[in-house]
Amino acid sequence: MVDSETNQSPSAPSFLPEGWEIVCGLEVHTELKTRTKLFCGCLNEFGSYPNTNICPVCLGLPGALPVLNGEALEIAARIGLALNATVQASIFHRKNYFYPDMPKDFQISQYDIPLNADGYLILPSGVRIGIVRAHMEEDTGKITHLGGSSGRIHGAERALIDYNRSGVPLVEIVSAPDIASPDEARQYVTELRAILIAIGASDGKMEEGSLRVDANVSVRPIGESEFRTRCEIKNLNSLRSLVRAITYEAQRQVEVYTAAGEVLQQTRHWDEDRSITVALRTKEEAEDYRYFPEPDLVPLEPTESWIGGLRESLPELPRQRRLRLCDLVGLDSANDQIETAILPELYGFVDAALNAGVDPKLVVARASNELASLLPIPDGYELEWFSDLCRMEMERKLSSTQAKAVLQESVKSLTPPAVVRDRLGITQLDDDELMIQIKSIVEENSDEWTRLKAGEMQLKGFFIGQIMKKTGGKADGKIAAKMLAVLLSED
Amino acid sequence: MGKSASEIAELVASGRRSAVEFAEEALDAIERSNGILNAFLSVNRDLTLEAAGRIDAMVAAGEKVGRLAGVPVALKDNMCQIGFDTTCASKILNGWSPPYSATVVQKMIAEGAVTVGKTNLDEFAMGSSTENSAFGPTRNPIDLERVPGGSSGGSAAAVAASIVPLALGSDTGGSIRQPASLTGVVGVKPTYGVVSRYGLVAFASSLDQIGPFSRTVGDSALALEVISGWDNMDSTSYDGAKFSLVSQQGVPMDGVRIGIVKEFMDGCDEEVLAAVRAAAEQLSKAGAKVDEVSIPETKLGLSAYYIIAPAEASSNLARFDGVRFGLRVEGSDIAETNVKTRTAGFGDEVKRRIMLGTYALSSGYYDAYYGKAQQVKTMIKRGFERAYRDFDALISPVSPTTAFRFGERASNPLAMYLSDVCTIPSNLAGHPAMSVPFSADSSGLPIGIQVLAPALGEELMFRIAFSIERSSGGGGFGSLDPALEEVMTGGR
C-alpha cells in the first residue's frame, strides 16, 4: 500500500502524525440465521425468557453429545463462497478454558483446518481485504453482572447466567491485517454485513449482538515491514464505535511510541461513555487452550457437487448489485446514491422496483433520498408499494413533489401509495389540461413571453414558478419545462 | 435365582411369572448383598416396581411385550436414567438426578427391561479395580478379599452374584472385559459406534463403548441386539449395523481361522496362559484352524492409551465446575469456586488423570504426546488389519492375572495401568472384543478368554464365544464366596 515515490501511504489516515500508518485486522463473529442451535434442536431465538431454550446438549450436561446442524454447515459454506474462499475438508476442535457462560468449559470451534480459507472481499473503493479464514463455532451463554458499587464488572456481587444463547451457531470471519484506516474498517464491516444479509446467513443486527466485531490494531512507521505489537479491542457493537475505537487506539499507540514507550499486547475494551479503550483486567493464567480434535464429531469432507450446488444458489451479492446499478443508471463507479440504494435495508425495494420495470434512475433516486430518510422501514411496508409509487411517478400520475409526500405517508401509515394519494386528495393534471394552463399563463404575461422568446432564457424560471403557483404544485416541473420548450419552438 | 435373561423374558411374556416378582427378587438380593458386596450405589424401589407392574399389565392386556420383558437389569452408574441419581461414583456428582435418559436405557426399556439400580465403578470409570469409587470398593463375589476388576466392577459383580441376569457397563480400555474375566461372567465391548454413547458420562470419547454383562453368551447377544444401532443423538454412532447374534449359537466353527495374539501372552500368569491354550485346543477340536500371530504394534497401545484417554478426560471433566449441577464449594469468585469444587469433588485417580491429560495437551507437548498417540492408533489399527488378512478372529488373555487383592496395586498407578495391556488395543482400533469365562485358576478364581474380531465382526465374535462357552461346560466359573452365599440365601 505504500507508494515508494512519495513514501506516503495513500490510505494513511490524516488524524495520525505524518509518517505513521495503521495495520488493522478484524474478527467478525456472525450468528447464523437457523431455526435451531449448532449442535442441538433447541430454538435459536433472540430475546426468549432466560433458560427456556436449553437441553442436555447446549447445557453441557454429563453424557450429552453434539450433532451438527446441516443447515448451519450450508450457511457457513455459503459465507465462504461469498467471500471467495476455498471451502475445504475440515474438523472441529475443542478450545479448552474455564468460563461459566460456556457450559462444557470448552468451545467447539475449528482450529487449524477451518471450513473456509483464503478468501477476499473487495471494498466499494476497490481495495481488496484478504479473508484468512471463516470458521464455524458455537456461541456462549450470557452473563448478567448483579450488584456491586463501582460499575458492571468491578465489585459485582453475583453473576447470573442464561444459556439460551449457548450453542447458537457462529461463523468467525478473520480478515488479514489489510485494513489501513477506520474508514476502511467501516467499509469492510458494512460490505461484509451486506453480504451476510444478502445470502441469508445473518440478520446483521449489531445492536442485538448477532454481528460482533473485534479489532486487532497496531501502528508502525510507514516503510517498516514488520508488524508491531497489536491490541485486540472488544465491545465494538456499532459502526460508530468501530471507527472511534480504532481512531483512538491508533492515536494512543502512536503516542506511546512517540514517548519512547512500548505497546503491550493486550485485550482492550471500548468504553463508549468515556470514548477510550481500556485494558481488560488480564487473567492470571497464560492462555493455553489445549486444542485437540473434537472426538464427539466426525470430519467434514464437502463434496464438489455439494459445493457446486451452494455456489449456484448464491444470490446477487452487494458488489454485483453495485455494478448492476451503475450499469443501469450509466455510471462508471458507484456514487453515494448507489451505495445507499444497495444497503440491505433498501435493496429489496430497489430490486423489486427494477424487476417491475421502473426507470432505474428514478428508483435509485427515490430509494437513496426519500426511502433512506425513513429508515428503519417498518415491517408491513410492502415491497411492491415502493414499485407502485415509482411507477405512478414515472407515469406522471404523481409529480415528484407529490411522490415524495405520498411515499412518506405510505411508509408512516403502512398504506398502499394509491390509497394515500386518494386520501390526500392529490390529483395530477393530465398533459392536455396542463398545456391549457400554460397557454393561459403565457397570455397573461405576454411581455415576459416576448422577452423570453427574444433570448432572455432566465425568464424560464419565472414561467415555471407561475405554472406551479397556478396549479397548486400539481404540475410536474419537468413536464412543464418540456411543454414550455415546445411552445417556444412552435411560435 | 440364576435364571437367564431370555428365560425370564419368556416366563414373563407368557404370563407364567410376573415382572414384579423378578424385580422384587432382584431388589431383595441387592438389599441382602450390598452390605458386603457394595455392587450398587442406588436403587429406586418404587420406580422399579412401577415399571415392572406396567410390563405385567401389558402382558395381562395381551399387548406385545419386548424381548427383555420383565428382565431386571443393572446400569453402571455413569449412564443417565430419569428417576435415578447418576454419580459416576464421584462426590462431585453426589445427588445429581439427570433430567434425561441415555439412549441405551431407552432402548432396553422399550424392549421391556426393568432397571433395578445403578452399579458401582471406579470414579468416572477411571480404574481397573473399582477401588477408586468415592463410595467404597465393590468386592469380588467369588472371593470377597479380592477386587472384581474395573471400572465396571459393580455391574460385573451384580451379574456374577446372580443379583441380575444382565447389566450394562462401559469399556474405555477394558472396563467391561477385565471385570467380566475377574468375576467369571461374559462381557462385551462392541465395535466403536455400534452402541450409542448418548447419556453415558464420557471418560474418553473416542474410546468409550457401552456393552453388556451376562452369565451366558446368549444373553449378551440378546442385549447387544437390543442396544445397538444408529442414534441421531450420537454423531459417532454407526448407521449400517444390524447384527444377528443370538442365532450364532451352534453355528459350526469349521474353517474359521483364529489367531492367538503373541504379544498379549507376554507377562501373563502361567495359569492364564494355560487357559488360553486350552481354549485354543477346544476351538481346534470344534473345527477352527488356530495359529499364533504377532501384532507388534499393540505393544504401543498402553502408552497411546494413557495419553489419549486422560487428554480427552481432562476436557470431558472440565464441566464439573460447580456452576450448573452437582457439588459446589463456593469461593469469593467464580474461578475460586471452580478450583474449590473440583479439588473437593474429585478423587486422587481422577485428579491424576486430569493432570496427565492437561499436561499432554498443553502447548508444546501436543505433538509429542496426543498427536503421536493418535498416529499410533492408526498403526495399531493397521496391525490388526494385517493380522485379519490371515485370520478371521483372534483370541488372547483378558487380564495378565486373575483377581488381585485390595490395595495390591493401588499405590502404583503405572502397575495398575499395565494390567490393561491386553484389552486396550481393541479400544484404540475401535474393534469389538469380549471376555468369555472359560476356567478357573488353582485358587478357584475365574479366567476369561478374550475373543477379538475385526470392525463390525460381532457375529463371528459371538459364534466363537458360543463355541468357547460350550466347550467350557458353561455356567461361569468359581463359586460364590461362602460369606456372600450365606447372606444371599439367608432366611430362605
Next chain:
Amino acid sequence: MLLHVDAEDFGFRISVMSGKISPMEVAHVAMLARLELTDQEAELYAEQLSSVLDHASDIESLDLGDTPPTAHPLGMVNVVRQDLPRSSLTSESVLRCAPDQAENMFSVPPVLGAD
C-alpha cells in the same frame, strides 16, 4: 535423573525417573485444570506422572512420518442433522439441579476479567 527403586509391584523393579515433569510444571498444569494441590501432592504427582510419561517415551521417540491420525475407526464423515426443533428441557427440571439460582438463571459468585 533420579533413580527410583520401587519394590511394590511385580517383585523388585527398578524404574528410572527422568523427572519429565517437575513439581512446578505440575502446579502450572493444576492451575490450567482448576485444581488445587498441596506441595506434597504436587511432588507425588510429578513423580507419578513422570513415570507414566517415561513409559510413553516409547511412542514419543517414534518417527511416524505422515501416518494419519485416526478420526473415526469406521471412517464416518459428514454426519449432520436437519435444522428441526426438538423439545427443550423445562428450566425447572434443570434449575432444580443447580447449586444456586435466581431469576430463572444460574447464580454464581462474581466473574472476574469479564468483558
